[in-house]
Amino acid sequence: MLKVIAACGSGMGSSQIIKMKLEKVFKKLGIDASIYHTNVGDAKSQAANYDVVVCSESLIGTFTNASAKGITVIGLKNLLSEKEIEEKVTEQIVNKQ
């Protein structure tokens, strides 16, 4: 199962939206995943335990260490766009497997 962490500044509003949208996209693409949502501070320290980090584009700077370790970091411009999420997930997860 793919382990995914959805992160935002406060760990409440945006990361919950990302999680909900990810669930829909993963279901559509047939990907088995468990998604945890939290704030960037927490996500940064926990990233090593996960396969993928998803957050707003404006926050991907927080995860440079994680991506150096080989964790897939996906930055979203529009957190609500299932189209964007599907594109990026296909490009960075599906096609890399």
Place this chain on the structure above:
Amino acid sequence: MDFLMVVWEFFQNNVLTKPQFFVGFIVFVGYLLLQKPLYEAVAGFIKAVVGYMILMVASGGLVGNFRPVLVGLKDRFDLSAAVIDPYFGQAAAQASVESVGRSFSMMMLVLLIAFSFNLLLVLFRRYTKIRTLFITGHVMVQQSSTALWLVLFCFPQLQDAGVVVMLGILLGTYWSVASNLTVEPCQKLTEGGGFATGHQQMFGIWFVSKIAGKIGDKKKSIESLKLPGFLSIFNENVVATGILMLFFFGAIITILGPDMMHKIDKSFAKEQNFVFYIVEKSFNFSVYLTILQLGVRMFVSELTESFQGISNKILPGSMPAVDCAATYGFGHPNAVTIGFLFGALGQFTAIIGLLVFQSPILIISGFVPLFFDNATFAVFANRLGGIKAAVIITYFSGMIQVLGGGFAAYFFMTGKFGGWHGNFDWDTIWPTIGVIMNYGQYVGVAAVVICLLAIPQILYRQNKDTYFLIAEDYDKYLEVKGEEA
């Protein structure tokens, strides 16, 4: 009949008046309505109840941590103090509600009624002209808390049922009307992103979108600025709160002096170094805040999951109104930082001003309004009016947050428990509503609801052909606008 009464009384004493169990109950029912399996509903129930109980521990901790400082300020300077932040505000509102002997579980009922009212208004959108559904759970909890206290403050004699219904309608109207106002600014910023803002500064966003173009030049944007790297530490709530609290409480506790603190605060051991005491006290706020957020996240996720089915059915054709941070991806990252910086400057200016003019209440900056409101304003302001607009608007926003928040904490007496909601709409629109409610009573409330409901009608009349189009089909909207040009 008697059996029903017994059941009802049991429900009332053990569930209805206990917010932690009431939340669990709502989540449980929600999951069942979604036809989820029973074990999932039970798991949801447990997560919701435990999440809420975690929140209760943290709220108590926040208010308790603050108390010695509040006592010291009162004794020595006859000052009350409030941190302007929605988490502190929620804790203070809860303490206030319980101090007049009412049950805080009314807050959940209010939330339910307000949400249902928003749903209703959206269902009949062709008449009400409301295009948005407010779904940011944790914000709904915070606002229900503060608004509950406002109503109890203004109508101390009103029975629970009356409070809940009246407030539910008032709050539901605010959620609908205010988020609806952000449709145009959000769609334009995100070029058809398909969401509106459901957060704490929606009237602020609308206002900023109107004046930013007039203040600055959108061609002179923030992109060209090079900001120092260390500012990135402020992206994290824990660090930012730790630093802010250290700064403010460091100053306050130093002024109060070690002797006074030893007298008031029994946890201050004789052998402990004063500086370390200050650091520990300040960081304790980060501790309780983190625990509080953990609790909120836990039960709000459950609430949101269990309501998903309902909102999914109603949503097609209407727009979700979500966390303001969803807009940050559409602005330059610098905008967020600039908003935070100049908002902070504005807040500090106003705080010093309050001190100089001997205000009876001392205001302490809280991270959430400082960051989120001002970052959001900066994103919109920079897009519409460049760096000049971003800087000026957020500076004044910071000042308004402190001055409005100070007035509210003092007038509505949450300063006694050390907090006020603090976000922009809650330093401007809501204190105004509160004052109208206080002096105008029921007539005041009715007038406010009617005025609020009129806003989307006026908005509609300004843009009849494109009003629904901009929310439903942005590409078509652009075509129509192109033809009109």
